[in-house]
Amino acid sequence: xxxxxxxxxxxxxxxRRTTAELLTLARRxxxxxxxxxxxxxxxxxxxxxxxxxxxxxxxxAPELRDxxxxxxxxxxxxxxxxxxxxxxxxxxxxxxKEIAGRLAIRTGSGLITDAVDVRxxxxxxxxxxxxxxxxxxxxxxxxxGVPVISVKPNSVTPEPMxxxxxxEPVSVSxxxxxxxxxxxxxxxxxxxxxxxxxxxxxxxxxxxxxGGDFGPVEAFADALGAAVGASRAxxxxxxxxxxxxxxxxxxxxxxxxxxxxxxxxxxxxRAGMQTSKTIVAVNKDPEAPIFDLVDFGVVGDxxxxxxxxxxxxxxxxx
Amino acid sequence: xxxxxxxxxxxxxxxxxxxxxxxxxxxxGVDGMLSELDExxxxxxxRIRDDLGGEVVxxxxxxxxxxxxxxxxxxxxxxxxVHVLDDAIHGSDAVGTSYVLARALERQGADLVICGMASTxxxxxxxxxxxxERLRLPQVTLASEVTVDGSTVRxxxxxxxxxxxxxxxxxxxxxxxxxxNEPRYPSFKAIMAAKKKPVEVLTLADLGIxxxxxxxxxxxxxxxxxxxxPPRSAGTIVTDDDGDGARQLVDFLAGQKFI
Ligand SMILES: Cc1cc2nc3c(=O)[nH]c(=O)nc-3n(C[C@H](O)[C@H](O)[C@H](O)COP(=O)(O)OP(=O)(O)OC[C@H]3O[C@@H](n4cnc5c(N)ncnc54)[C@H](O)[C@@H]3O)c2cc1C
Ligand SMILES: Nc1ncnc2c1ncn2[C@@H]1O[C@H](COP(=O)(O)O)[C@@H](O)[C@H]1O
Numbered sequence: 001x002x003x004x005x006x007x008x009x010x011x012x013x014x015x016r017r018t019t020a021e022l023l024t025l026a027r028r029x030x031x032x033x034x035x036x037x038x039x040x041x042x043x044x045x046x047x048x049x050x051x052x053x054x055x056x057x058x059x060x061a062p063e064l065r066d067x068x069x070x071x072x073x074x075x076x077x078x079x080x081x082x083x084x085x086x087x088x089x090x091x092x093x094x095x096x097k098e099i100a101g102r103l104a105i106r107t108g109s110g111l112i113t114d115a116v117d118v119r120x121x122x123x124x125x126x127x128x129x130x131x132x133x134x135x136x137x138x139x140x141x142x143x144x145g146v147p148v149i150s151v152k153p154n155s156v157t158p159e160p161m162x163x164x165x166x167x168e169p170v171s172v173s174x175x176x177x178x179x180x181x182x183x184x185x186x187x188x189x190x191x192x193x194x195x196x197x198x199x200x201x202x203x204x205x206x207x208x209x210x211g212g213d214f215g216p217v218e219a220f221a222d223a224l225g226a227a228v229g230a231s232r233a234x235x236x237x238x239x240x241x242x243x244x245x246x247x248x249x250x251x252x253x254x255x256x257x258x259x260x261x262x263x264x265x266x267x268x269x270r271a272g273m274q275t276s277k278t279i280v281a282v283n284k285d286p287e288a289p290i291f292d293l294v295d296f297g298v299v300g301d302x303x304x305x306x307x308x309x310x311x312x313x314x315x316x317x318x
Numbered sequence: 319x320x321x322x323x324x325x326x327x328x329x330x331x332x333x334x335x336x337x338x339x340x341x342x343x344x345x346x347g348v349d350g351m352l353s354e355l356d357e358x359x360x361x362x363x364x365r366i367r368d369d370l371g372g373e374v375v376x377x378x379x380x381x382x383x384x385x386x387x388x389x390x391x392x393x394x395x396x397x398x399x400v401h402v403l404d405d406a407i408h409g410s411d412a413v414g415t416s417y418v419l420a421r422a423l424e425r426q427g428a429d430l431v432i433c434g435m436a437s438t439x440x441x442x443x444x445x446x447x448x449x450x451e452r453l454r455l456p457q458v459t460l461a462s463e464v465t466v467d468g469s470t471v472r473x474x475x476x477x478x479x480x481x482x483x484x485x486x487x488x489x490x491x492x493x494x495x496x497x498x499n500e501p502r503y504p505s506f507k508a509i510m511a512a513k514k515k516p517v518e519v520l521t522l523a524d525l526g527i528x529x530x531x532x533x534x535x536x537x538x539x540x541x542x543x544x545x546x547x548p549p550r551s552a553g554t555i556v557t558d559d560d561g562d563g564a565r566q567l568v569d570f571l572a573g574q575k576f577i
Contacts, residue, residue, distance in 0.1 A: 011479050068475075068484050069447065069457060093478050094443070094460050101444030102451040104413060110538030111412065113442045126542060132335045132439075137545045144538035180456035180490070184472075185483035198478075202576065224576060242462075242476060242497060249355070249435065249496045257576050267331050278574060279553075280567070286555070293550055296570045300558025308564035313577055316568065 002086035003055070004030040005079060007072070007099065008048065009091045011188075013040020015047045017199045018091045020158035022151060023051035025118045029125055030086040032163065033057060035079060037064050037072055041167070049165035051158060056165055061172040063179070069095060070178035073102045079170065080107055080146055087125050089118070092150040092252075093198070100150045109145030116155040116254070116275065125149065134274030152275075153198040154254040189243055197227045197244060202257045205229035205246055205273070209262020209283065209302055212239045216306040217261060223313040229253065229273075231263045247272035261302040265290030282306065319372035321363045322428035324419055324449070325356040325391055327384035328439040335439065341541035342409045342534060343439055352387040356434035357501035360391045362494050363432050364502070366466055373397045375426060379407055379418045385517065392512035393504035399517035400426070406522055409534025416448035418532060421525040423453060430471075433493040435460055446493040456486035462497035 004026040009016040019034070026032035034053040036044055041058040048056055057079055064071045076088065076099070088103065090096040092114045104111035117128040125147050129138045142148075197203065204226045206217035214228070221228045230240035232247055246253055248268040258276035263269060265281070265288060273279070274293065281290045286299045298305055329335045329348045337343060352360075363374045376391040378384050379402035388399035402422050410418065423431055431453070436443035450457035461473035469488045474481060476497070504512070522529060530536055556566045571577050 068459075068482075073451075095477060097443050098447035098457070098459060101412065101442075101447040102457075104444075104538070105416070105448050105451045108538075111444065112539055113444060121542075130547075135335075135547055136337065137547050138341075139542040139544075141540055141542055142538060143540050177454055181458050181484055181486040183482050184485045186480050187482075188480045224571075248438065257571075257574070278576075279550075280570070282563075282567070286557070291553075291555055293553075294555070295550075295553040296567065297553060297555040298558055298563040298567050299555060300563045304561070305558055305564045305567065308561075309567050312564060312568040313571070316572065316577055 002030040003033045003083045005076065005083070005085045005088045006032055006034050006053070007076065007088070007090045007096070008034050008036045008044065009096070010036070010038070010040065010044055012038070013043030015044045016196065017158065018153045020047070020051040021153070021156050022089045022091065023048070023053055024156055024159050025151060026089055027052050027161065028118065028120055033083065033085070035059070035076060037075060045165055045167065049163055050160050052161040052163040053165050054163045056167045057170050058167055059170045059172050061174070063174040064172060066183055067174070067179050068181040068183060069098050069102065070181070071172075071174045072099050073106060074175060074178055075170070075172060076103050077106050085146060087147040087149060090148075090150045092152045096150050100148050104148045107145060109148050110142030111148045112140055112142060113150045115149050115151045118149060118151065130275050134270065152252060152254060194221065195225070195227045197229055198251050198253055200227035200253070200255050202226035202259070203229045203246070203253050203255045204259040204261065205231065205263060206234055206240070206261050207231035207263030208233040208237070210234060210239065212237065214240055216303055216310070220259070220306045220310045220313070223310045226259070231269050260290050261306060263290055264288050265293060319366065319370050319430060320426065320428045321367060321372060321374045321430045321432060322423055322426045323356075323359050323363045323374060323376050323391065323396065323432045324445070325360065325376055325378050325387050325434070326353045326437045327351070327378060327380045327387040328353045328437055331438055337544045340409065340534060341544055350383055350386065352390040353434060353438045355436060355438055355496060356387070357394070358494050358496055358498050359432045359434045360394050360396060361499045361501040362464055364395045365499065366430070370466065375400060375428070377419060377422050377426070378402070379415060379422070381408070388517055389512060392515045393509045394502055395508060398515055401517060401519050402522075402525065403519050404522040406529035406533045409537060410532045411537040411539050412442055412444050412448060413538050414532040414536065416445050416452060418522070418525065418527065419445070420449055420452035421527055422520065423449065429488045431455065431491045433491070435493055435495045446491060450491040453491065456490040458484055458486045458490050459493040461492060461494045464492065464494065464498060
């Protein structure tokens, strides 16, 4: 069976759930090889093993951290050359897609981005994508080179399965071209103690209707163990940081449950949450377009509804 | 400073966007416009030009109608346009599109190439990285803030796990997010002036590209099928008039095992 390269998404060795999802998909296509770039590989090994990584390629050198995107592209290209994989899987985020794009050009490979499912077809992987704000589903395949596929977070439920997890250190060489865009400063995002927005099973989001007070939104999120999201109107008003914006120009989320409060449901917002499994909204305007999407909606003032609902959830949890 | 801005003509997101019979996005039969996210790229180019002097040239590839995207950019204040127009380009994927754009950009001798963060129809967000790869230019992408200091460009990039400051020297390729600036509305005077600005139309032959290198048949990916998703079935909507909305909401969540 051929290898399937999976670029590990991690922060200093803390492996993100998205990587477990990719490893689960990779097992359908061949033998998953995790490609770990950066420091902390020891810490990552256990979790990579438990989702079926047969090999772990470890690349660790300062240059990989100091320059944008290209060193990772070169590392993956070299591994593709050496291992002739059946496919390369990456997480669909800003950086993942840029790596995928350059890798496709460099290795003469077809690229599919934002897949929500990957299956085995007659001629290699067949992907499913959800386009036009979720209104159309497309299946596609790569017809040239090694399929390079970026997969949206929360597209598949990770299934544990032990792999051999043989560690193979890989020597790193970084070209002059890769050193042309240097990262001169890095400020890690402060942890909120809440689940990561793109990985969370539940997201509670607030919009302009919060009037600037995200307190009730956060309290309800905490009662449900949820991540907090925001509409662009709330972000543009300075009420919540941009890192939490959901939508076309923010994060794409696909949780089990998405709760939109004080959000009208503009097309650009929908683009980032429409594939959520269950959608709930609280909005005082019965005509708000968000109600077209919901499984359950409350027409009412979010402040009173959220405060009361938070209390009841906490009471029921005992 | 010579700045080239890549802009895309896209179907209007508020209209009914659809696929044509050959599984490609229908850019001809529906109303289209300059991709909103490319307005930020045009605006950034204009600001840099107005600061440092120079020229802004708009580059697009797309059908006849795509000229509208160039025109809008010229109305905003860009100086000239280049439209790569050739029937053989139809159906190109990002790989093919970036190839055509790269060839068109090579002729521009630009110090700075600026792209949007993603197109509002395909929304792949990969063309800028592909262009940087093809043109062997430093890639300084997804900028939420841009400063040009002599020949050094510095950006703020809000990544998934961290905010980074990235620095590179001209010539380079930049892409900007919607956090970068506030695109201007064209004034009446600017709209009139745009009519006189030059737009060069180029074919694949002009760029030394043969028809079999691009287009639907030579794309490296293939759409197997597309399906309109059935609209979500209508949900339950309750009114909180009697103050019972929260309880019903919590009942629903409990019923779905979210609590
Ligand atoms: C290029 C581009 C990119 C964009 N990208 C994004 C994006 O990524 N994400 C995004 O979200 N938007 C994006 N937008 C903006 C989008 O078009 C909308 O403007 C935005 O989503 C509106 O946010 P909102 O729903 O919070 O505000 P509004 O549309 O103003 O809606 C507020 C809602 O709150 C309700 N409300 C008010 N008070 C209360 C109350 N007390 N209780 C309950 N309900 C109340 C109102 O009835 C209303 O429905 C983008 C726009 C453009 C042009
Ligand atoms: N057909 C095109 N013509 C000109 N520029 C394009 C075209 N397609 C994409 N681009 C540029 O690449 C950016 C990202 O597009 P995409 O990768 O398609 O999401 C856009 O914001 C444009 O700047």
